[in-house]
Amino acid sequence: MKLSSQEFELLRKYIHDICGLAISDNKAYLIRQRLEPLAMAHGCNTFSEFYQLISRSSLPMLQEKIINAITTNETSFFRDGHPFAAFEEHILPKLGKMICDRKARPTPRKGPKVRLWSAGSSSGQESYSLAMLIQEYAAANRHLSISEEDFGILATDISSKVLSRAMTGEYSEAEIKRGLSPDRSAKYFKKAGQRWTINSSIRSMVEFRQINLVRPFGMLGGFDVIFCRNVLIYFDNSTKTRVIDQFFNMLSQEGILILGATENVYGISDRFDSVHHGPTLLYRKCV
Numbered sequence: 001m002k003l004s005s006q007e008f009e010l011l012r013k014y015i016h017d018i019c020g021l022a023i024s025d026n027k028a029y030l031i032r033q034r035l036e037p038l039a040m041a042h043g044c045n046t047f048s049e050f051y052q053l054i055s056r057s058s059l060p061m062l063q064e065k066i067i068n069a070i071t072t073n074e075t076s077f078f079r080d081g082h083p084f085a086a087f088e089e090h091i092l093p094k095l096g097k098m099i100c101d102r103k104a105r106p107t108p109r110k111g112p113k114v115r116l117w118s119a120g121s122s123s124g125q126e127s128y129s130l131a132m133l134i135q136e137y138a139a140a141n142r143h144l145s146i147s148e149e150d151f152g153i154l155a156t157d158i159s160s161k162v163l164s165r166a167m168t169g170e171y172s173e174a175e176i177k178r179g180l181s182p183d184r185s186a187k188y189f190k191k192a193g194q195r196w197t198i199n200s201s202i203r204s205m206v207e208f209r210q211i212n213l214v215r216p217f218g219m220l221g222g223f224d225v226i227f228c229r230n231v232l233i234y235f236d237n238s239t240k241t242r243v244i245d246q247f248f249n250m251l252s253q254e255g256i257l258i259l260g261a262t263e264n265v266y267g268i269s270d271r272f273d274s275v276h277h278g279p280t281l282l283y284r285k286c287v
C-alpha cells in the first residue's frame with residue numbers, strides 16, 4: 001500500500017498523540033510495514049481510508065491495535081548485563097538497609113518496604129530478572145529478616161499485547177537462551193515442550209499494569225528504584241522532559257533511576273546527579 005507524504009504526516013501525528021512515539025522523516029517504512037496489515041484487516045484500501053476510520057470515531061479497540069502494532073518491544077532477560085550487576089552489587093544492599101530502617105520505624109507502613117518500577121517492561125523479562133536477583137538477595141539475607149515480601153515490583157507497558165504475554169510468564173526456548181544462565185533457567189522455569197514457564201514464586205513478585213507514560217501517572221505512588229530502559233529513545237525531547245519530571249516527583253529522596261545504555265537526562269533535566277557503577281549510570285535526585 002502506498003503511503004503519501006500527507007498520509008505519513010497525518011498518521012505520525014496521530015501516533016505521537018496517542019503514545020508519544022516520534023517517528024522521524026526517514027522512518028515512514030515503520031508506518032507502512034506495521035500498519036498496513038491492520039488497515040487491510042479493517043477493509044481499508046489506502047492509508048487515507050484508514051486515517052479517516054481512526055479519526056472519524058473513538059475506537060478504543062482499534063487504537064489499542066495500532067499501539068500494539070507500532071511499538072517496538074525488543075527485550076531480553078538481564079539485557080545488557082551491567083545494569084543488573086549494578087542492581088545486584090550496589091542497589092540491593094542499599095535497599096536492604098532501607099528495608100531494615102523502615103521496619104525499625106515506630107509505625108512501619110504495611111506491605112512492601114521498598115518499591116521498584118519497570119516502566120516500559122515489554123514482555124516482562126526486565127521485571128522478572130529483577131525478581132530473580134531479589135529472591136537470591138533475600139535468600140542470602142534471611143538473618144537480617146529480609147524477605148521477598150519486602151519488595152514490591154510494578155511492571156507497566158502501554159501495549160496490551162506484550163503485557164498479556166508478560167503475565168503468562170511463558171517464554172520460548174530462544175527467549176530463555178537470550179540472557180539467562182543454564183542455572184537460572186533450571187532454577188526459575190518449568191519446561192514443557194518448547195515452552196518455558198516462570199515459577200509462581202517469581203511470577204507472584206511482579207504486578208503488571210497498563211500505563212501510558214505520556215499521560216499522567218503520579219497515581220502509581222512513590223518508588224525507590226525506577227528502571228525505564230530503551231523507552232525514552234522513542235520520544236521527542238518535550239515528551240522525555242514530561243516523563244522524567246514525573247519520575248523525579250515519584251522517586252524517594254534516596255531513589256535511583258536507571259535508563260537504557262543510549263539514554264540520558266542531559267539537556268532534559270538538571271534535577272538529577274549521576275554516578276557511574278561500571279558502565280551503568282545511576283541517577284539520583286540532586287541534594
Ligand SMILES: C[S@@+](CC[C@H](N)C(=O)[O-])C[C@H]1O[C@@H](n2cnc3c(N)ncnc32)[C@H](O)[C@@H]1O
Nearest residue numbers: 019071073074075120122158159212213229230
Ligand atoms: C524496546 S522495549 C524496552 C523493554 C525493556 N525496558 C528493555 O529495555 O528491554 C520499549 C517498550 O516501551 C513501551 N512503550 C512505548 N511507548 C510507551 C508509552 N507511551 N508508555 C508506556 N510504554 C511505552 C513499548 O510498548 C515497549 O514494550
